[in-house]
Amino acid sequence: MSLELFLFLVFAAVAAVSGILMITRSEVVMAALFLILNLASLAGLYLLLNAQFIAVVQVIVYAGAIMVLFLFVIMLLRPEHEKIVTKISGIRTFAFIIAALVFVQLAYVILKSHPGSALNSDVTASVNAGTVESIGTELYTNYILPFEAAGFLLLAATIGAVVLAKRKFE
Amino acid sequence: MLYSIEEFYSILPFIILSTGILISVLIEMYSSKSEKILPWFSIIIFSAAGFYSLLTVNSMSVIMQGMLQTGGIPNIFHFVFNFGAAITCLLSVDYIKKYGAFFGEYYILIQISVLGMMCMAGAKDLFMIFIGLEVMSVSFYALAGMNRKRLNANEASLKYFLLGAFATGFVVYGIALIYGAAHSTSIDVITASFPAMSGNVIFLAGVLLFLIGFSFKIAAFPFHMWVPDVYQGSATTIAGLFSTGGKAAAFSAIIASLAPLFAGSVHVFMPYLAVISVLSMLFGSIVAISQNNIKRMLAYSSIAHAGYMIIGLAAGNHAGIAGIVFYLTAYTFMNLGAFGIVSLIEGNGETNLDLNSYAGLSEKNPMLALLLSVFMFALAGLPPFAGFFGKYYVFISAVKGNITWLAIVGVISSAISVYFYIRIVVLMYFRDSQSGFTIKNSSAGMLAVIISFMLVILLGIIPGSVINLISSFLN
Secondary structure (H helix, E strand, O other): OOHHHHHHHHHHHHHHHHHHHHHHOOOHHHHHHHHHHHHHHHHHHHHHOOOHHHHHHHHHHHHHHHHHHHHHHHHHHOHHHOOOOOOOOOHHHHHHHHHHHHHHHHHHHHHHOOOOOOOOOOHHHHHHHOOHHHHHHHHHOOOHHHHHHHHHHHHHHHHHHHHHHHOOOO | OOOOHHHHHHOHHHHHHHHHHHHHHHHHHHOOOHHHHHHHHHHHHHHHHHHHHHHOOOOOEEEOOOOEEEOOHHHHHHHHHHHHHHHHHHHHHHHHHHHOOOOOHHHHHHHHHHHHHHHHHOEOEHHHHHHHHHHHHHHHHHHHOOOOOOHHHHHHHHHHHHHHHHHHHHHHHHHHHHHHHHOOOEHHHHHHOHHHHOOOHHHHHHHHHHHHHHHHHOOOHHHOOOHHHHHHHOOHHHHHHHHHHHHHHHHHHHHHHHHHHHOOOOOOOHHHHHHHHHHHHHHHHHHHHOOOEHHHHHHHHHHHHHHHHHHHHHHOOHHHHHHHHHHHHHHHHHHHHHHHHHHHHOOOOOOOOEHHHHOOHHHHOHHHHHHHHHHHHHHHOOOOOHHHHHHHHHHHHHHHOOOHHHHHHHHHHHHHHHHHHHHHHHHHHHOOOOOOOOOOOOHHHHHHHHHHHHHHHHHHHOHHHHHHHHHHHHO
16 A cells, blocks of 8 residues: 555545535534644645645635634624524435435546546646746736636625625614 | 737727726725716716727637637627626716715626626636626626615515526536536537537536526526516616626626537427426516516516527528527617616606606606607517617527427517517506606716617618628637
8 A cells, every 4th residue: 555545545434424424413613623623634635746835725725714704703703602503304305315416427527537547647747736936927928817806705705795884874 | 828919909898908907996996986977987988898809809819828709709799798798887976876875896797797798708718607697697696786775676685696606516516527528618619519419418417507597697487586586676777787797797708608419400309498488488587577666577588588589590591590699789778778767767766766756757757768668668579769670680580490380489589579668668658647756857867868769760771781790700
């Protein structure tokens, strides 16, 4: 067993187990902490795919910033004092159907794309494509227009949030 | 990156608008009278970008490393978005004081939403469509809930946000599947490989999800549930922008991404489009009859209009695409005019919105009654006005595309819809007024309505040359 396969199995197992633990916890804080573990192990999987930059961003943004936001919201809302909402009937069946659909579709895509055929074709190119330099070059040349448009997306979100939350109304 | 001065000229409408947005933010920050300056500043920016797009409509090019297409159909859409937004700003000058959202950010958000629409119309890459869609939608969610003190507005904003995010999920999943099958997000590459992909389940599922996501945004039948509540809850001028700019932008994205595909002989999505078209037309027209609130009535009428436009997509030929572009142009101005008059008549605190408020309007304000009658005739699709030609071109394209039955359903649905449009005209001219409210004068709002009126008449007089111009870009 190669080191890569071993690491993949470890990260994948941690991701799957923490995912299941996350949705079965009744305490919200525990669920949020398992989500952090899940996101961190996904970052490990990205690293194995030679996407170093994405892996770092995953840790900083998802496992870091967004999770802090989650925990703050949980802390401010104090959901442990809330009564548990009565379960909506049929939502579990619906969730199972959607999950099954996604699973079948993913399995179809993965089996159809002949796993292994494209592996190890050009490792150096793959490693280089995942660096900050190459992503930055792509962003500021070929993808400059979507990049600028994304800036306006953030501006719209900021202005919208500030207006809705801060404005005084008579 | 820009490589030449020609590229700079092609992208100038985008530069005008985005510079305008940044200047508006500065005005909002440093001026205490920003809510008085910004409407006029926005109108100048929108007019500049809109007219420039119309002037350069003949210089076609693909710029920004194959991300953006300018000239031709995208420029016609740029004109429609910018001019529609300018009319919305003109209507808002007096209206938002009444509504209680009298501050400058309102106009900045309208500007940003128009920038998003323009990205969608000119997209040559699925990235641009997605980001443009998000820029537009995020501004719209905030605009819908502009007055935090109103429960209706909160409900509208939240509903729009949740269902809009759901629809965006469909679009992204669709794009992911398309990318997985075609190995590219470039629209040219995808459409070129379409004949080879027409048996690929993943690719077809991706395009179908993409279409379903946009069916939400154009407010077609099974995905329409947010429309009446959002239009009723948000400010009337903003509802006008949602129903015209938002719908036109979603159609422009479908046309930009799938138009080459519809022109081919393979058209596997015809059944889906035909079904949602029939359902939207009939549902919109029939449910609108039972509405008592004029904003809800216009919301259901906008669902029906989405149905008529989808006929053009289902027809799958160039005539259909040209018909949709013409229809959207006409619909934008007649619907903005109708919403404009509703906003002029609306009183403080969302009063005067039920149909009975319109009884006897011809005596109270003959000018408004006349203009609203014209917009109602145009929306109903009666001959001398722009709305008739929009429907005519779309129905003709269906006949050319060998789906005559769809055109017949469209005609039946138009006949049903005449009832609720003409009912307002009858109320205004043949009933006595029951409530004694007065209509506040608003010269800016009046000007906006008159500009829409003139455009509706103009498009009704010269439909032939407009449709010839649009068709010339498709061949």
